[in-house]
Amino acid sequence: MKKNRYTSLRRRIIVITLAVSIAPLLLLGGIIYNQFLKVSEQRIKDQIVHLARTQRNSLEVFLSERTTILSLMVDAYNFRTLSQQGNLAHLFDMINRRSEALGLVDLGVINSQGYQVAYVGPYNLKGLNYYQQSWFSQVISRGKFVSDVFMGFRQVPHFIIAVRGQDGEQSWILRATIDSDIFNQLVRSGQAGRNGDAYILNKQGIYQTQPRFEGQILGGSDINFQDYSPGTTTVLQRGLGNGQILYISGVWLKNYEWLLIISQQTSDQAGGLLETRNTEILIISLGCAGIILATMLTAHMVVRQLELSDREMDRLNSQLIQQDKLAALGKMAAGIAHEINNPLAVIGEKAGWMRDLLQEEQLKESIHLDEFNKSLNKIDEHVDRARKITHHMLGFARRMEPHLDDVEINKVLDQTLELLQNHARINNIKIEKAYADHLPVIASDQSQLQQVMLNLINNAVDAIGSDGLIRIATGLQNSHLVIQVSDNGPGIPKEIQRRIFDPFFSTKAPGKGTGLGLSISYHIIDKMGGSLSCESTEAVGTTFTVKLPVVVPERK
Amino acid sequence: MITFRVLVVDDEIDFLETIVNRLRKRHLDAEGAASGEAALALLAKEPFDVVVLDIKMPGGMDGIETLREIKRVQPLVEVILLTGHASVETSIEGMKQGAFDYLLKPTKFEELIIKMAAAFEKKGLQDKKIRDAKIQELKGR
Numbered sequence: 299m300k301k302n303r304y305t306s307l308r309r310r311i312i313v314i315t316l317a318v319s320i321a322p323l324l325l326l327g328g329i330i331y332n333q334f335l336k337v338s339e340q341r342i343k344d345q346i347v348h349l350a351r352t353q354r355n356s357l358e359v360f361l362s363e364r365t366t367i368l369s370l371m372v373d374a375y376n377f378r379t380l381s382q383q384g385n386l387a388h389l390f391d392m393i394n395r396r397s398e399a400l401g402l403v404d405l406g407v408i409n410s411q412g413y414q415v416a417y418v419g420p421y422n423l424k425g426l427n428y429y430q431q432s433w434f435s436q437v438i439s440r441g442k443f444v445s446d447v448f449m450g451f452r453q454v455p456h457f458i459i460a461v462r463g464q465d466g467e468q469s470w471i472l473r474a475t476i477d478s479d480i481f482n483q484l485v486r487s488g489q490a491g492r493n494g495d496a497y498i499l500n501k502q503g504i505y506q507t508q509p510r511f512e513g514q515i516l517g518g519s520d521i522n523f524q525d526y527s528p529g530t531t532t533v534l535q536r537g538l539g540n541g542q543i544l545y546i547s548g549v550w551l552k553n554y555e556w557l558l559i560i561s562q563q564t565s566d567q568a569g570g571l572l573e574t575r576n577t578e579i580l581i582i583s584l585g586c587a588g589i590i591l592a593t594m595l596t597a598h599m600v601v602r603q604l605e606l607s608d609r610e611m612d613r614l615n616s617q618l619i620q621q622d623k624l625a626a627l628g629k630m631a632a633g634i635a636h637e638i639n640n641p642l643a644v645i646g647e648k649a650g651w652m653r654d655l656l657q658e659e660q661l662k663e664s665i666h667l668d669e670f671n672k673s674l675n676k677i678d679e680h681v682d683r684a685r686k687i688t689h690h691m692l693g694f695a696r697r698m699e700p701h702l703d704d705v706e707i708n709k710v711l712d713q714t715l716e717l718l719q720n721h722a723r724i725n726n727i728k729i730e731k732a733y734a735d736h737l738p739v740i741a742s743d744q745s746q747l748q749q750v751m752l753n754l755i756n757n758a759v760d761a762i763g764s765d766g767l768i769r770i771a772t773g774l775q776n777s778h779l780v781i782q783v784s785d786n787g788p789g790i791p792k793e794i795q796r797r798i799f800d801p802f803f804s805t806k807a808p809g810k811g812t813g814l815g816l817s818i819s820y821h822i823i824d825k826m827g828g829s830l831s832c833e834s835t836e837a838v839g840t841t842f843t844v845k846l847p848v849v850v851p852e853r854k
Numbered sequence: 855m856i857t858f859r860v861l862v863v864d865d866e867i868d869f870l871e872t873i874v875n876r877l878r879k880r881h882l883d884a885e886g887a888a889s890g891e892a893a894l895a896l897l898a899k900e901p902f903d904v905v906v907l908d909i910k911m912p913g914g915m916d917g918i919e920t921l922r923e924i925k926r927v928q929p930l931v932e933v934i935l936l937t938g939h940a941s942v943e944t945s946i947e948g949m950k951q952g953a954f955d956y957l958l959k960p961t962k963f964e965e966l967i968i969k970m971a972a973a974f975e976k977k978g979l980q981d982k983k984i985r986d987a988k989i990q991e992l993k994g995r
Binding site: 636639640644645646647650651685689 | 866868869872873875876879910958959960961962963
């Protein structure tokens with residue numbers, strides 16, 4: 299029924315509006331958040347790249363400084379001088395006094411055959427031959443050399459810087475061991491954050507410094523060198539399952555022999571991301587709540603308005619239909635009345651003619667003269683009665699347009715009753731009149747008023763069916779005319795009482811009533827500024843009450 | 855005994871015949887015509903004092919047309935309109951066109967007689983006025 303139509307319409311409006319308004323909102327929120335996330339990540343990456351580069355630069359500087367110092371020494375002193383233990387020790391002492399952070403553990407002079415001819419340092423390495431060591435040939439050929447970390451004779455991870463000296467045709471090597479602690483510290487200074495790490499790997503993936511978490515110095519790593527192309531600083535990003543993201547930056551140093559790795563773990567919510575997300579969610583939620591509220595309110599309003607309009611349209615339609623019907627009825631009534639008038643006229647004249655003829659002498663003697671006369675009188679009487687009805691109907695049909703008459707309500711009721719009293723009598727319905735005297739004459743539309751009275755009395759008759767009582771009372775109350783039509787019919791049930799004035803509502807069998815009578819009557823009385831109400835008790839009876847404001851007719 | 859000439863015009867034959875008979879019984883010189891054209895034809899041939907005219911006559915000339923025509927050719931003849939249609943508007947139109955009065959069908963016969971007498975009286979006065987005027991004119995010459 300209509301109720302469902304409105305409900306489904308309301309639902310559809312709400313769903314569509316919500317979809318169209320909330321979806322873009324969520325999309326926007328998502329996109330903005332994503333962008334922010336990317337920017338945030340980019341920032342972290344930039345930071346870590348910068349860190350790696352800076353660190354790499356420091357390390358390069360560290361190595362080149364020490365290389366330069368050794369080169370200086372090799373150029374300043376010749377082999378013969380430095381191969382003397384005392385001179386070497388003196389030199390070593392001087393250097394270390396100048397700078398504590400130099401990080402030279404020991405110093406050694408090695409001849410072209412690989413023999414360490416002079417050594418100053420903590421280990422007992424004098425006299426050892428290094429000819430077989432890989433670094434030896436590299437220094438001789440290259441001139442200066444920084445090694446990878448290795449164990450060597452001393453069985454401790456270390457790396458060396460060696461430079462080649464040239465004494466005429468003779469080459470010799472000045473070699474220094476770098477303090478791995480100091481070097482490690484330098485490397486470690488590049489770590490970032492509580493979970494960060496910094497270490498160096500060589501080309502074979504061997505750790506050159508001690509990493510914090512995984513692996514050992516001189517141990518293997520599972521680094522994939524494909525990821526780190528020479529010439530650039532690479533940044534990798536890996537999500538670890540626990541809400542952390544691992545950033546790894548790798549940069550090559552020492553002529554692409556060593557790879558410096560800086561790693562950093564950040565919570566994936568770092569950089570104000572959490573706040574942003576929460577703020578966004580809050581705003582979007584509030585927005586959505588607002589949208590939902592507004593949408594539901596609006597949809598409700600719109601549909602309600604529609605409902606009201608529909609109802610109004612129904613009412614207007616019913617009025618139009620009624621008016622159409624009445625107009626058609628009026629025309630029909632006029633036609634019928636006219637058609638009936640003609641035969642009536644003939645009947646009347648023929649009866650009169652017969653009466654005329656009865657005057658003639660012969661017929662005057664007839665034994666049935668009395669009966670003839672009586673019958674003719676009766677014919678006259680009923681022709682007159684029929685005439686009254688047709689004239690009444692024609693009068694009723696004629697006055698379709700509302701206009702003001704001088705209305706005496708008691709007379710109007712009587713006229714209406716004339717039309718119904720035969721029907722009532724046949725069905726043994728008694729009509730009791732309780733008119734007040736001296737009621738004021740009001741200015742009103744007589745035919746419309748009559749229509750209302752006809753409707754009410756008709757309804758009473760129909761309600762009773764047969765064997766009952768209808769009471770019609772008129773009176774004056776608070777400058778209002780009050781007309782009450784009461785019947786002792788079956789009454790109207792409470793739940794139906796609300797609906798009796800609705801258009802198209804009828805409790806009669808289909809075809810027996812249009813359901814428009816009370817609706818139109820209500821409207822007529824309402825337009826007159828009055829009221830039509832109903833009181834009913836089941837099994838007791840019903841009373842309809844019409845109240846009309848007393849409007850004094852204009853003096854003509 | 856008073857008598858005058860009446861022409862009853864109505865398309866309903868039963869009604870027409872009965873009225874004419876009843877009028878004749880009362881010693882009035884009554885004739886009947888069943889249509890506007892027939893009425894005008896009769897009027898052209900014989901003089902009438904009063905015409906009783908049914909307004910609604912389907913086919914051919916209707917009541918108002920007939921009335922207009924009668925008033926045109928014989929303005930002194932008084933016309934009483936009978937209307938079963940009860941349309942007051944037509945009746946008022948008829949009065950404007952010069953009808954003497956109108957009655958609603960079905961009429962009480964006595965009322966019709968009274969109206970016709972009054973119409974005849976008026977015609978009589980008119981005739982007398984004209985006669986007097988003519989006499990005056992004659993005297994004046």
